[in-house]
Amino acid sequence: MDTAASLPEAQQAELSQSGMQQSTVRLSDCIQLMQADLVHANPTPENLGHPVSDVLMYDPLDNWSSVDNRIILAVGCTYGSPDFDQLLHRAANSNAAAVIVKAHGAKMEQLRSAAVGYSLSVLVAPDNADWTRLVALARASVMGAAADSVSGVRLGDLYAFANAAASITNGAASIVDPLGRILGYSTLPGQPIDELRRITTLTLQETTQPAFDQDFRIVYAAPGAVMVPALDDGMARLALAVRAGGELLGSIWIIDPGEEKRATALNALDRMAPLAGLHMLHARSASDFGERRNADLIRTLMEDTPHASFAAAQLGLDTANGLAVAAFSIVRPETGSLESVRDIHRLLHLVTTVCNVQFGTSHSALIGSVVYALLPCNGASPRAVHGRIIQEIEAYSHTISPFPVIATVGGIASDIENLPRSRSEAIQTLHYLRKKVQGVGKVQGVALYEDFQIPLNLLKIGGFIEDNGMGGADEIARIQARDAEQQTDYLETLRAYLASNGNISAMAAQLHVHNNTVRYRVTRLAGDFNLDLADPQKRLWLWLRLTTMDLASK
Known part of the structure; x- marks a missing residue:
């Protein structure tokens, strides 16, 4: 499986030397990494260059002891309300990096005027945006920007991110979600892999669900990257649980590069955690959107x-x-x-x-x-x-x-x-x-x-008979009532008669009785229920009723 072309050598060197370096986080970096549908109401160079340190959910009762350089999410605040004006005033005076709001009917000109009036960055999110997702994206973008973006990797492309991780750590990488699905894996040539890695990349699924795997439990419980010893003939792994806003998004698994490179790889893996969370959030969002859109379009086609x-x-x-x-x-x-x-x-x-x-x-x-x-x-x-x-x-x-x-x-x-x-x-x-x-x-x-077209069509006929009450008081209904009341077997006799087209010997063999017994039963059936079994239309109706009933009960 590890046969795809590798990243260019110059890019690998860039990733190894600078991909994990700390950098100053600017608001423009966070907005770019979030890739959410945010409209900046006051995008001045000063505002875009404002440093960002963290994300804060707005609470009007909070003392705001540490708002400096934070992005504030204004949940429940609408333009024109006292809370809205108070929020912008306090955010501007506390050197907040930006405020994210929802328009809720306000015009963009009004929001822009408010932002300019307070010399503050105001980012407008769609009214249907999920605040929980925005919080997770904002926090992950801040941490991801601090770790710097992996050069050349499109946000949410987990296969490219796995290649970058494999290049930095010198070991084949796999990215796994909490259900054990392989979301991405590296394809750099020359990196050794074992049979477990081959199987999981072929099936895109872990052999054991993470909830029941002791190794996954250890990784999820660890505060950072850990080494997982090899089992049987396999290779050891370096692994890291990936979270965003406290939510477990999955894990990264690296084939152990060896004792000499292990410490460096573990440190690099730890530094990749926030950026990995950002990539996984975007990948999940894109995947969820793609699946929903596909399902909606296919549903439209069929309905x-x-x-x-x-x-x-x-x-x-x-x-x-x-x-x-x-x-x-x-x-x-x-x-x-x-x-x-x-x-x-x-x-x-x-x-x-x-x-x-x-x-x-x-x-x-x-x-x-x-x-x-x-x-x-x-x-x-x-x-x-x-x-x-x-x-x-x-x-x-x-x-x-x-x-x-x-x-x-x-x-x-x-x-x-x-x-x-x-x-x-x-x-x-x-x-x-x-x-x-x-x-x-x-x-x-x-x-x-x-x-199965014939039995399916007969089931439709049975449904039509049932829906229109066409069998409520016919011979079949009366025979069923008699059999239930007196423990007789008239319905079985009729079923055998129709199945054998009235052949007495065939009926006797089917019912395991003597021919004379069959003749007696048929005579009683016809007499007790006034059935003219010689009438082809009558036989057809009785056959349809019995056949559709039998099919429906199977």
């Missing part, structure tokens, strides 16, 4: 036909040959637990990866508890490709969860308007297979819609 064309354009879908909706779910005895959430997100990653390999692109999303994917219909045999894709995903599913995975594909939608039908077919097949898997446990949970 909101008037706006489906817009969603398709945003996703860059190629619809020339049609699309089919695939649906994936995990059959678990319980849902909503941390384990179930972890498994379904790993399923999303698996579906995305397999589709990327097969089609060169992937349009997949987690909506509710179901993972959806839009499958192209290119080539002469698109259904054969669809079948192979879901079989491959099901075959790999044991690597993400101990529970069965159901994988289905709806029919081909020739245009965007038919995607809701394909999605409905995929879900119908999914629910049908889920019942079979839960009931038997040995059934393969993979199918195209046409594999």
Whole structure:
């Protein structure tokens, strides 16, 4: 896996020599590192160059003993209120670096006028911004700016950051989230790795969940970077828990570079902590936004036909040959637990990866508890490709969860308007297979819609009969009532009669009774319930009722 091109030698030298040097933190540095949607109401050179030391949540009852050079987050303060004016006055007189506020209907000209009046930096955040996230980003940006940005690394690019960390510490690096997912890993050539590192970079998942791994517990409990001894034939690691605002974001793991370089690497790893937190916060925010946007667009395609064309354009879908909706779910005895959430997100990653390999692109999303994917219909045999894709995903599913995975594909939608039908077919097949898997446990949970089209259509007919009250007082209802009341077996006799097309010998074999017994039962059935079993329409109705009832109960 460690075969990608390394960073240029000059850049590596820059990282090693100056990447971890302390520097004066200016407001402009923090704003750039935060990468939040902040509008500066008074961006003078003096304001942008103001030094920053920390972040403070505003409390009107606080004594403000140490506000100097701090960024103040004005939670609950609105323009024009006494608290707002008091806050700006106190911040300006206390040499605060900046105040972050929300407009809440105020015009930018009003906020700019207030900022200029107090000669203060006022940063305006969107009304829907999450204060908790802003606090974490602001604090991480201050600490990250103090450690200096890693040259050449785009904020939130954890693979590039892992390469930088590996270059500085002289050991292969991996970045892991609290659920054990590999968020990024280094690819510098020549750095030794072991089998555990190979496995985790292939699966993008730790072999043991951090919550149950003693090494992770040690790292999370340590105040700084620590050395984790080697186990069996593996290599020792240097590791660091990464936090922002007290929240655990994950950890960095470095292959031990050896005794001579270990102390320097541990010190460098400690110095990287604030910047690592900033990168991980931005990566998580970008990932969350990307997943939400993808899910919203795919949901629009499948549920909101008037706006489906817009969603398709945003996703860059190629619809020339049609699309089919695939649906994936995990059959678990319980849902909503941390384990179930972890498994379904790993399923999303698996579906995305397999589709990327097969089609060169992937349009997949987690909506509710179901993972959806839009499958192209290119080539002469698109259904054969669809079948192979879901079989491959099901075959790999044991690597993400101990529970069965159901994988289905709806029919081909020739245009965007038919995607809701394909999605409905995929879900119908999914629910049908889920019942079979839960009931038997040995059934393969993979199918195209046409594999079960007949029973699924019959279930629709059964639903129509039920919804319209068409079977409330017919012969089947009366037979059920008699069997329940008198412990008779008329319904079983009728079921055998219809299944064997009235063949007495076949019925006797099925019911394990004599032919004469069968004749007697059929006679009683017809007489007691006034059934004309010679009427083909009557037989059809009775067969539909029994078949749809049996399918619904399975």
